[in-house]
């Protein structure tokens with residue numbers, strides 16, 4: 001799904017209202033109706049009690065209009081203004097007048113009134129209409145108190161447009177944020193609904209059409225999008241195909257004590273349809289890899305006494321890779337200086353697409369010129385936050401999406417910033433926000449499986465712009481299937497691999 005920025009939403013609003021003459025209050029009424037629908041659904045079979053916390057801006061206007069709709073639907077409603085009455089926008093004032101005409105009242109928020117707090121505890125739902133896409137600084141004062149009330153009453157909150165406190169374009173929390181059970185946004189979702197802490201505050205997201213003309217929506221450019229179930233389409237295999245048609249994939253990984261990583265990557269690649277998978281591992285662990293792998297082809301490489309690749313391995317690997325189409329470097333490699341030198345040597349010498357994971361990424365620390373030297377060649381990095389920081393990624397500002405896109409652009413690589421709502425960013429600024437996965441995947445080996453899936457899809461000829469976001473989505477979907485079958489505590493990366501065939505098959509077009 002396309003992701004709109006706050007600025008794009010404001011511009012679409014403006015054109016719709018000024019040029020297409022759509023009354024802004026009509027947009028607000030439709031927004032309010034979509035919010036009210038969620039409250040009515042939460043209330044179940046009988047209208048209950050609802051409190052609407054409204055700011056002075058148009059987000060608040062959505063809330064005031066929603067209060068009126070709920071009043072008309074038989075709910076017991078209190079609608080409180082959190083902020084200065086004189087700061088109310090014209091549309092919000094109009095909604096206040098309509099509320100009054102319907103017998104309701106917009107009353108000032110009195111945070112110290114115990115009777116109000118007690119009244120709220122009897123609500124079946126609360127509406128958060130403090131701030132929407134206009135929030136531009138950390139909340140303070142009564143707004144903060146209202147947020148704390150909504151977050152501590154253990155009553156489901158429906159957020160208007162975006163949970164108040166979440167910055168629409170980044171998902172950062174400015175001061176504090178409402179933890180919504182549901183969020184109703186308008187026209188298109190925003191990044192803040194998915195990434196950063198915003199992704200944890202949004203709850204179930206509904207995207208409501210409030211009447212912005214489709215041509216205004218379509219004419220915008222949306223460099224960021226989510227990856228949804230319907231986006232992931234894998235080509236059906238030609239009936240006359242042979243194994244050479246499905247990728248000659250290579251993996252360089254493993255070290256003494258880390259034989260599971262390359263094995264999991266290899267198994268995941270095979271289970272994701274790769275035709276041929278070669279696995280180069282240090283000689284001391286080759287017997288282990290050979291015992292664990294059947295379809296993949298383990299190969300012993302020169303190793304040092306510590307059981308990691310030695311410098312001699314570089315030339316041998318380079319020679320071996322001459323017949324291969326894509327290479328994964330890193331799973332279980334270890335972090336010795338020697339092995340890091342081998343990785344950097346390979347990155348300078350081989351010109352096929354490379355996926356760098358785990359210790360393959362760590363080998364770049366202090367040597368970003370090696371990555372930059374591969375501009376134009378497909379290089380995919382799959383770091384978690386710690387590995388990303390070692391490469392100079394700065395997540396301290398809380399803007400994961402912006403930082404991932406910056407890094408990909410600056411270094412000319414595809415960056416997969418793993419975590420909740422994994423982000424896949426490309427050098428041209430385009431980025432994909434994943435929508436699958438769960439904390440059951442937060443286990444050693446899970447990243448090795450993802451790297452193997454990416455390897456296999458690239459090896460099968462999918463363009464990187466599909467192969468990488470699809471692999472991330474499929475990896476998370478397999479994880480969700482495992483969580484449903486065995487639970488988040490007990491599921492393992494090996495379960496992920498076993499689940500891949502069913503998940504992939506469901507997406508063959």
Ligand SMILES: NC(=O)C1=CN([C@@H]2O[C@H](COP(=O)(O)OP(=O)(O)OC[C@H]3O[C@@H](n4cnc5c(N)ncnc54)[C@H](O)[C@@H]3O)[C@@H](O)[C@H]2O)[C@H](O)CC1
Pocket residue numbers: 009013027028031055056057058059060061062089130131132133134135136137138139140160161162186187210212
């Ligand atoms: N097409 C649509 O998407 C529609 C959206 N609607 C709603 O309108 C809001 C945006 O309204 P806006 O008045 O621009 O901003 P907010 O209501 O989000 O914020 C109010 C106002 O508050 C000021 N402000 C910002 N940060 C702070 C702060 N920390 N403390 C105090 N005040 C702050 C700032 O000046 C803002 O302008 C959108 O989210 C939708 O809910 C329309 O109702 C329908 C069409």
Ligand SMILES: [K+]
Pocket residue numbers: 059128129130131132159160161162163164
């Ligand atoms: K809100």
